[in-house]
Amino acid sequence: MAASTHIFQAPKGMRDFFPEDMAVRRHLEQAWRSASIRHGFAEINGPTFEHLDLYTIKSGEGIISELFSFQRSGGDTDYALRPEFTPTLARMATAKGRSLPIPTKWFAIPDLFRAERPQKGRLREHRQWNVDILGVVGPEADAEVIAVAVAALRGLGLGPADIRVRISHRGAAASMLADLGVANDRMSDAFNLIDRREKLPPEVFAEQAAELGLDETDVTRLGEMICTRIPAVQSPTTIADRHGLPADSVNELETLSTELDRRGLLPFCDWDLGIVRGLAYYTGTVWEIHDAAGTFRALAGGGRYDHLVELFGGPSIPACGFGMGDVVLGLLLADRGLIGGDEMLLARPDVFVLSSGIDEAEAMLIPLSTALRDIGLHVRHTWKASRNIGKQFKEASNCHARLAVVLGDEVGDGAVVVKDLDAGAQFDVPLRDLSTWITRRLAGGASPA
Numbered sequence: 320m321a322a323s324t325h326i327f328q329a330p331k332g333m334r335d336f337f338p339e340d341m342a343v344r345r346h347l348e349q350a351w352r353s354a355s356i357r358h359g360f361a362e363i364n365g366p367t368f369e370h371l372d373l374y375t376i377k378s379g380e381g382i383i384s385e386l387f388s389f390q391r392s393g394g395d396t397d398y399a400l401r402p403e404f405t406p407t408l409a410r411m412a413t414a415k416g417r418s419l420p421i422p423t424k425w426f427a428i429p430d431l432f433r434a435e436r437p438q439k440g441r442l443r444e445h446r447q448w449n450v451d452i453l454g455v456v457g458p459e460a461d462a463e464v465i466a467v468a469v470a471a472l473r474g475l476g477l478g479p480a481d482i483r484v485r486i487s488h489r490g491a492a493a494s495m496l497a498d499l500g501v502a503n504d505r506m507s508d509a510f511n512l513i514d515r516r517e518k519l520p521p522e523v524f525a526e527q528a529a530e531l532g533l534d535e536t537d538v539t540r541l542g543e544m545i546c547t548r549i550p551a552v553q554s555p556t557t558i559a560d561r562h563g564l565p566a567d568s569v570n571e572l573e574t575l576s577t578e579l580d581r582r583g584l585l586p587f588c589d590w591d592l593g594i595v596r597g598l599a600y601y602t603g604t605v606w607e608i609h610d611a612a613g614t615f616r617a618l619a620g621g622g623r624y625d626h627l628v629e630l631f632g633g634p635s636i637p638a639c640g641f642g643m644g645d646v647v648l649g650l651l652l653a654d655r656g657l658i659g660g661d662e663m664l665l666a667r668p669d670v671f672v673l674s675s676g677i678d679e680a681e682a683m684l685i686p687l688s689t690a691l692r693d694i695g696l697h698v699r700h701t702w703k704a705s706r707n708i709g710k711q712f713k714e715a716s717n718c719h720a721r722l723a724v725v726l727g728d729e730v731g732d733g734a735v736v737v738k739d740l741d742a743g744a745q746f747d748v749p750l751r752d753l754s755t756w757i758t759r760r761l762a763g764g765a766s767p768a
């Protein structure tokens with residue numbers, strides 16, 4: 320049969336990960352995992368697909384229209400690839416029921432699938448770090464999850480001049496929308512519209528606002544409201560006074576302000592009435608992290624969802640958390656020059672073993688590499704036929720090896736030359752001492768002369 324000339328490509332909006340891309344992914348995940356663990360969160364995961372209903376119940380129209388749903392061949396049960404992790408987490412909490420420890424602090428790093436129109440910062444598959452606290456009703460939990468998000472971003476080199484945590488409250492937004500005349504049963508649609516406003520041309524926005532009962536003056540007032548943003552070092556009452564926000568939402572934001580302050584986070588945060596979040600289950604504080612210049616889409620989003628576990632049949636457990644995707648974060652870090660050097664990203668070999676090509680060296684190349692790998696070292700050697708030492712040194716330095724072990728003429732006498740490629744220093748080392756010598760050198764200890 321003739322070979323097919325068809326060239327396959329990854330499906331639209333999906334990504335291939337070459338080694339350098341995997342290195343970036345690992346770099347982000349390390350920062351996420353480290354921040355989660357330092358704050359006392361335990362890692363969980365769930366299935367890649369769930370029953371379709373799990374998402375149609377309470378995630379909201381935005382997510383439902385982006386589902387990849389399917390049935391097993393010959394089956395009639397509807398499934399969907401997970402577009403977000405929160406419903407899975409709520410289902411898992413429900414399964415634990417009353418045995419769920421209070422508080423429960425969980426994190427997860429799932430791959431998620433959304434049939435969005437692929438564009439800068441939005442793909443059809445992304446990896447999303449989720450951090451959630453269940454069982455704590457007060458704003459100290461909201462502050463704690465914000466602290467975890469900021470800790471990871473700081474660990475990646477970003478500061479308050481790069482990222483802003485924009486915080487609002489659904490209760491405050493709902494009260495302002497109600498003032499404008501939005502009916503209670505259309506509130507979720509109104510949140511959805513505000514959340515999507517940057518994707519819509521102004522005339523479409525006005526048209527959809529009119530469907531919610533807003534006239535031209537109301538749309539102008541709505542525009543003013545959603546543009547209101549002040550640094551969180553100022554009290555949230557500054558905004559509350561201007562917009563007549565309800566006392567209970569403002570009290571929550573004030574307590575949150577104190578909790579953020581205790582964690583040194585206020586310089587990273589803004590109060591921003593334009594943040595309402597598109598997902599239907601949020602009930603109180605809502606927030607997103609954006610790059611400070613507003614060049615990219617949101618890096619992260621989250622908030623309080625106090626009724627979701629109960630809605631799934633579990634006990635009444637308050638909850639809050641966030642999701643942070645790898646796509647926009649990767650773009651922002653690249654923009655700031657904080658990723659890209661393969662020295663930082665690709666795993667550096669501890670040792671590169673070189674052979675001069677003499678019989679004794681050739682006989683030792685693989686057994687020595689194996690022995691060093693067996694004691695836990697990352698070891699490489701050339702795969703080329705040439706035994707030109709200069710070329711092998713070039714290979715060693717191209718992959719940023721720390722040490723080069725040269726199997727040369729002295730091998731027969733039980734000795735090798737070791738070059739510390741970082742320090743540029745060279746040593747004669749007896750073969751019998753080699754592993755101890757290397758381990759001490761790599762640990763920064765003094766090398767035997």
Ligand code: HAM
Pocket residue numbers: 402403404405433435440441442443444445447449450451598617618619620621622639640641642643644645646647
């Ligand atoms: P979300 O705002 O839909 O929230 O997503 C959170 C983050 O995931 C976004 O800010 C963005 O960085 C990333 N993200 C979302 N969709 C895409 C996409 N199509 N391509 C690339 N990145 C994307 C949630 O999913 C909530 N379940 C988060 C949460 C957890 N709330 C409470 N706990």
